[in-house]
Amino acid sequence: MPASKESQREKPKVVVKLKSIIPSLRTIENRRLDWLVSHSEHTSVFITFSQLWGGNRVWIDVNPKDLKNWMVYPHAFVVVVMGTHEDILIIPIRRLVDIINNHHIKLSGRGDYKLNIMVSSNYIEIREAPGENLQSYRNNYGQLG
Helix, strand or coil, X not given: CCCCHHHHHHXXXXXXXXXXHCCCCEECCCCCCXXXXXXXXXXXXXXXXXXXXXXXXXXXXXXXXXXXXXXXCCEEEEEEEEEECCEEEEEEHHHHHHHHHHCCCCCCCCCCEEEEEEECCCCEEECCCCCCCCHHHECCHHHHC
């Protein structure tokens, strides 16, 4: 599916912020432009975008093969842009994999995980994994450095 105008506008702003923290981030040749890896290959960041639906929900789909590829990096994250570059989640990949496994989240018919992220001012959780508060990852650029 082609990227929305909002995604095309907001993702580059996130990339600028990420590169201000980890200047060596770059795309890997022949890879997607939204997957960045540090020169040392210590840090991997995948950026995805979702509109805020109904004012309180974003959704992402995650391919198990991508999770496996990202897990190779010692410091790997998925960055969920929640409608604007000013409101993002920076979720460690290992934490996301633990949530998927611990809550036995099933693959969709298309072979990926469909995750509905419920957002409020003080609590963020994946609907398919109730009780897992992700609020500490909201705009938490500090964990990258």
